[in-house]
Amino acid sequence: MKFFQRVLEPLVLAMGLIGIICVTLMMLHITFDVVLRFVFNSPIRGTITIVSHYYMVILGFCSLAVAESRDAHVSVEVFTELMPRNVQSGLAAMAGFLAAIVFGFVAVRTWLEAIHKMEISAAIQQGSLTIPVWPSYFALPVGCGLMAVTALWRAWAISKGAKSTFGPEIDHELGAEELSNG
Known part of the structure; x- marks a missing residue:
């Protein structure tokens, strides 16, 4: 199991x-587009498509495995909190x-689908610019595949x-006092 974690991490x-x-590039790209659009009346072509x-696609699907590895996905534990610890672990493993x-x-x-989009050279026309979008389709299987492997490892x-997490520790047990002070 340690070897698998050393490869997966x-x-x-x-x-x-x-x-x-991606977040940094998106922030810079949009900021430059807004500045160029309103100061110089010359926006960056293709910003919306890119x-x-x-x-957004890469960010959304790359983040799945990161959240799973840190047990940071949203979960509602109304009834499972009342169950014995071994039942909770069994349900968590089964869910994984x-x-x-x-x-x-x-x-x-x-x-x-990504292979199909690559074969047809999927692109989007934005104004006079043609932007190929087929490469972004590969973010989905890569992100979902790594999410599947990470979920399997955690389960x-x-x-x-x-220990079923790696990366920075996240405190899931925030009390009402900590939440009101935060």
């Missing part, structure tokens, strides 16, 4: 870095295995009673 951290780069078909199966299927299906770790 750098991949997930790389996805996190790609996400950080932001919506590249930055189910997530791995679902994201595995999504990765395969989106891979087929396995939970089922063995081992």
Whole structure:
């Protein structure tokens, strides 16, 4: 299990870095577009397409495995909190295995779609500019595939009673006092 984590962790951290780069590039791209549009009346061509078909897609799907590796996905634990700890762990492991199966299927299906978009050279016409968008379709299977592998690793770790997260520790147990002070 340690070997699998040593292989998986750098991949997930790389996805996190790609996400950080996308957020930074998107921020700079939009800022320059706004400044050029309103100061010089000369916007950057293709901004809407590049932001919506590249930055946002890559950011959204690269972040899945990062959130999973840190147990940072949204969860509602109204009834499970009342159950014994071993039942909670069993349900968490089962949910992880189910997530791995679902994201595995999504990765395969989106891979087929990405190949199709590449074959037809999918592009979007924005004004007089033609922007190829087929490369962004590959972010979906990569992100979903890594999410599936990460969910599978976490489910396995939970089922063995081992530490099931990596990266910066996140405190999920914020009390009402901490929330009111924060």
